[in-house]
Structures are given as C-alpha cells and as structure tokens.
Amino acid sequence: MLKAEGLVAGYGAAEEILKGASIDVEAGEIVTIIGPNGAGKSTLLKAIAGLVPLKGGSVRMNGADLTRQDALGRSKAGLAFVMQEKNVFGAMSVAENLDIASFGNPSGMAARREAVYARYPVLADKRKALARTLSGGQRQLLAMGMSLMTEPKLLLLDEPTAGLSPKAAEELFMAIIELNRSGLPVLMVEQHALEALEISTRGYVIVTGRNAATGGGRELAADPEVRRLFLGG
Amino acid sequence: MTIVAQAILNGIMTGMLIAIPALGLTAIFAVLRYVNFAIGAYATVGAFAAWYVNTRFGLGVFPSALVAFVAGGAVGLIAEQTALARLRPSGALAVAIASIAVNLILENVIRFIFGNDLQGFDLPIARDWRFAGLRFGPQQLQTAAIAIAIMAAVFLFLRFARFGKAMRAVADNPDLGRLFGMDPARIAMITVVLGAGLAGVGGVLLGLDTAIDPMTGSRLLLSIFAAAVLGGLGSIPGAVLGAVMIGIGEELAVLVLPATYRSAVGFATILLILSLRPAGILGERNT
Numbered sequence: 226m227l228k229a230e231g232l233v234a235g236y237g238a239a240e241e242i243l244k245g246a247s248i249d250v251e252a253g254e255i256v257t258i259i260g261p262n263g264a265g266k267s268t269l270l271k272a273i274a275g276l277v278p279l280k281g282g283s284v285r286m287n288g289a290d291l292t293r294q295d296a297l298g299r300s301k302a303g304l305a306f307v308m309q310e311k312n313v314f315g316a317m318s319v320a321e322n323l324d325i326a327s328f329g330n331p332s333g334m335a336a337r338r339e340a341v342y343a344r345y346p347v348l349a350d351k352r353k354a355l356a357r358t359l360s361g362g363q364r365q366l367l368a369m370g371m372s373l374m375t376e377p378k379l380l381l382l383d384e385p386t387a388g389l390s391p392k393a394a395e396e397l398f399m400a401i402i403e404l405n406r407s408g409l410p411v412l413m414v415e416q417h418a419l420e421a422l423e424i425s426t427r428g429y430v431i432v433t434g435r436n437a438a439t440g441g442g443r444e445l446a447a448d449p450e451v452r453r454l455f456l457g458g
Numbered sequence: 459m460t461i462v463a464q465a466i467l468n469g470i471m472t473g474m475l476i477a478i479p480a481l482g483l484t485a486i487f488a489v490l491r492y493v494n495f496a497i498g499a500y501a502t503v504g505a506f507a508a509w510y511v512n513t514r515f516g517l518g519v520f521p522s523a524l525v526a527f528v529a530g531g532a533v534g535l536i537a538e539q540t541a542l543a544r545l546r547p548s549g550a551l552a553v554a555i556a557s558i559a560v561n562l563i564l565e566n567v568i569r570f571i572f573g574n575d576l577q578g579f580d581l582p583i584a585r586d587w588r589f590a591g592l593r594f595g596p597q598q599l600q601t602a603a604i605a606i607a608i609m610a611a612v613f614l615f616l617r618f619a620r621f622g623k624a625m626r627a628v629a630d631n632p633d634l635g636r637l638f639g640m641d642p643a644r645i646a647m648i649t650v651v652l653g654a655g656l657a658g659v660g661g662v663l664l665g666l667d668t669a670i671d672p673m674t675g676s677r678l679l680l681s682i683f684a685a686a687v688l689g690g691l692g693s694i695p696g697a698v699l700g701a702v703m704i705g706i707g708e709e710l711a712v713l714v715l716p717a718t719y720r721s722a723v724g725f726a727t728i729l730l731i732l733s734l735r736p737a738g739i740l741g742e743r744n745t
Contacts (some may be wrong), residue, residue, distance in 0.1 A: 327640025
C-alpha cells in the first residue's frame with residue numbers, strides 16, 4: 226500500500242542524509258527500519274510523512290502519488306506520524322489531546338474517542354489528567370491514540386520505545402501488535418532492533434541513507450551479519 | 459480600617475478591568491511568543507471607538523464595548539499583518555520593539571483625529587451606593603460585571619471551543635498542531651484579533667469611570683504588563699490573578715505614597731518578579 230522509492234532528502238543545504246532509500250509496506254504488515262546511529266532512519270520516516278522536504282524520489286499510497294503533498298495532505302491520505310518526543314500537548318488533558326487530534330475531521334469525534342478509551346483503558350482512567358503527568362508508556366499510548374483519531378491507514382512510529390523502561394517497552398510492543406492485528410499496518414524506526422524485528426513481518430537495514438539489507442523480521446534478527454553490525458552480537 | 463477596605467475594594471475593581479487587556483497580552487504571548495506593547499494603543503483605539511459611537515449615536519455600554527472589541531481587533535490584525543508579523547523571523551525582541559513603535563504611531567493617529575482633550579462618555583450620572591461603610595459606584599459595578607462576563611467567556615472559549623482548544627494546542631506545541639491539521643499562522647492571527655479586541659474592551663471599561671485621552675492606553679500599559687508578568691506570561695488565570703494583585707497594590711500604595719507614585723507599584727513588581735521568579739506566579743515555563 227505504501228511505496229516510497231529512491232528518497233533523497235536532507236536538512237537545509239547540508240549534504241543529503243537520505244541518498245535514495247526505498248521502503249514499501251503491504252496491508253497488514255509491521256515493518257521495522259533499523260540501522261546505526263545517523264543512518265537516516267528517522268529522516269526516512271519524516272520524509273515519508275512529509276515533514277522533511279524531498280529532493281528526489283516518490284511517495285505513493287494505494288496508487289495515489291503523494292510526493293507533492295505536504296504533511297497535512299499526507300495525513301489526510303491516511304499517513305499518521307507519531308513523533309519520538311513532544312508527541313502530546315503536555316498542558317492539556319488526555320481527553321482534550323484526543324479531541325484536538327480530530328481538529329481536521331471533527332465529525333464522529335466522540336465515538337472515535339470512546340474507541341480509543343476502549344482500546345487503552347488506562348487513558349480512560351486518566352482522561353482528566355494533564356498529558357505531561359503521564360508516564361512514558363502512557364504518553365506513548367496517548368500519542369498513538371491521537372493518531373487513531375485521524376482514522377489512519379498506516380501508522381508511522383518514530384522510536385516508540387525510546388526512553389521507556391524494559392517493561393514499559395515490552396508493553397508498548399504488545400500494544401503495537403494488538404493495533405496491527407486490528408488491521409492497521411505499522412512502519413516504525415526502533416533502537417531496540419532485536420525486539421522490534423521479532424514482532425515485525427519484515428525489516429529494512431538502512432546504512433548511510435541507503436538500503437543495506439531487507440528481509441523477514443525474524444530472518445533479519447537471526448542474520449549473523451546484522452547481529453554483528455547492529456545488535457551487539 | 460474602612461479606608462484600607464475601601465482601597466482593597468477599589469483595587470479589586472480596577473484589577474478586574476486591567477485583567478481584560480492583560481488577558482489579551484498574555485494570550486498573544488502564549489501563541490506568538492512575543493510581548494505586544496501595542497496593546498496599550500489597542501486599548502486606546504477601543505476606548506475612542508466606543509466613545510465615538512456612544513456620544514455620536516447614543517449607543518449604551520454593551521454595544522459600545524462590542525464596537526471597541528471589533529475596532530481593537532481590526533487595528534491589531536492590521537498592525538500584525540503589515541508590521542509585526544514580518545519581523546517575526548528576526549526574533550521576539552525585534553517584534554516587541556516594533557510593537558512599541560506601533561503603540562506610538564497609533565497613539566499619534568488618535569491624537570491627530572480626536573485631539574488631545576479629555577473626552578468623557580455620555581452616561582447617566584448615578585449616586586454611589588453605600589454598604590457597611592464602603593462606597594460602590596453603580597458604574598463601577600456594571601463595568602466589573604462586564605469584566606467578569608468577558609473573563610468567563612474567554613475561559614469557556616479556550617476550554618470548550620474548537621478554535622479555543624486549538625489556540626492552547628498551538629501555544630503548547632506548534633509542530634504537533636500542524637501534524638493534526640492546525641495552521642499555526644492562522645491560529646496566531648485569530649489570537650491577535652482576540653487579544654487586541656480584549657485590549658480594546660479593556661480600554662473602554664477603564665475609560666467609563668473617568669475620561670479618555672490619546673495617552674489612556676499607554677498609561678495603563680505598565681499595569682497591564684506588570685499584571686501579566688506577575689501572573690506568569692502566557693498563563694490565562696495568571697493574568698487575572700496578577701491584575702487583581704496589581705490593582706490592590708496600586709490602591710494600597712496611594713494610601714501611603716503620593717498618587718504620582720502609583721505606577722511605581724508596577725515597576726517595582728516587574729523588577730521583583732523578573733529577578734526572583736521570572737516564570738511568575740502561575741507561569742509554567744521559564745522564558
């Protein structure tokens with residue numbers, strides 16, 4: 226459904242960070258992008274979301290060309306990007322965060338909010354709490370819940386478990402699997418590469434802005450070369 | 459004792475009036491991240507617009523205040539679009555300094571059109587009420603009631619209205635707001651209209667009691683700024699709290715100091731707050 230080909234992008238006039246990377250995601254998949262620090266993983270995700278201007282390549286979603294669309298246009302086409310940090314409105318309550326995430330399509334908001342509460346009861350319990358008082362794992366669930374308010378077709382997660390305790394990270398991976406089983410494809414960048422590949426249908430290894438390897442999640446996780454390079458053995 | 463109680467009562471009344479433009483100043487700061495000193499002139503614009511429709515067409519207090527909101531908001535939007543917004547890439551300080559220039563220009567435009575004389579509103583004269591040894595002016599009570607209604611409306615707007623919530627969201631995290639379909643530039647302009655409009659209404663309410671002249675807003679600017687800084691720049695409840703405290707402080711100060719030192723309260727407050735607690739009483743972040 227998502228087909229990003231030959232993406233070239235960078236910030237400002239500096240040398241490109243992405244030098245022709247390609248990713249595709251099929252319906253129902255969890256796809257993880259791994260790679261060393263500075264390889265351009267997050268930039269790749271942002272380029273797909275429209276948050277980094279493209280200097281080359283194309284982004285297509287279900288056949289529609291989104292290359293010339295900005296972040297808002299791509300969001301309307303069903304791409305929901307969850308930032309790594311500052312991904313909730315800290316000074317607003319959980320309920321307000323979910324409501325304001327529907328700013329672009331307010332009709333049916335209450336029903337979608339209740340669906341998010343049903344999926345993540347912890348958010349329902351904390352609906353009146355300010356988002357900045359949530360734990361790291363709860364905040365990440367809220368950020369994903371906010372994305373769900375936009376009725377996405379593909380979820381883009383930028384290092385969702387960054388800064389979480391091992392237990393909270395594991396719970397978040399479970400939440401991602403559960404979300405995926407309900408029919409939402411997921412494309413994510415993860416530092417916890419081994420754990421992420423274990424739950425992924427497929428994985429991409431990105432090195433210096435280019436595709437270095439690709440394959441099934443467990444297959445990549447077991448690959449001696451991949452393990453030696455990125456997983457510390 | 460009664461004198462002190464009367465001073466505190468007068469301070470609360472004045473404070474509630476200062477709170478209206480202070481809300482405008484703090485809302486603009488929260489979303490656009492600069493201190494808009496032109497808020498003083500927007501207050502004067504509102505006061506003169508209301509005075510004009512009041513004395514020329516006999517409009518009452520409420521419709522005049524509405525005219526003041528529209529006039530303040532419109533002038534604020536024009537100033538923002540033609541001058542201030544262009545300077546935003548140069549930083550908050552450049553915009554703040556430019557807003558002082560806007561303040562001077564508008565003040566002199568008003569002087570050019572309406573002259574330097576004091577102008578009084580055409581309102582029925584009413585005898586003060588007395589209660590437990592304290593004096594209440596009926597006009598004071600009416601303006602206080604309007605001020606409370608406006609504050610309530612602002613709170614409800616920010617809490618429940620779609621654009622009110624979007625304003626808070628963009629103030630909190632503009633990048634995230636953009637991701638959810640908000641246009642921070644458009645929200646900023648709505649905020650400017652609201653903030654400048656509130657300043658305009660504040661100008662009328664403060665002028666109803668006494669008289670207005672082209673310096674009305676500029677004279678209030680220090681109290682307004684001190685109120686917003688004391689409460690915490692960017693904090694809506696803080697602006698109200700700060701304004702009431704400044705109002706009371708000014709009234710108490712003139713009990714022991716000559717009236718010309720009234721504005722020293724504002725200066726002293728700004729100095730103390732900025733050196734001891736820059737975030738203000740209810741401020742959430744250091745800026």
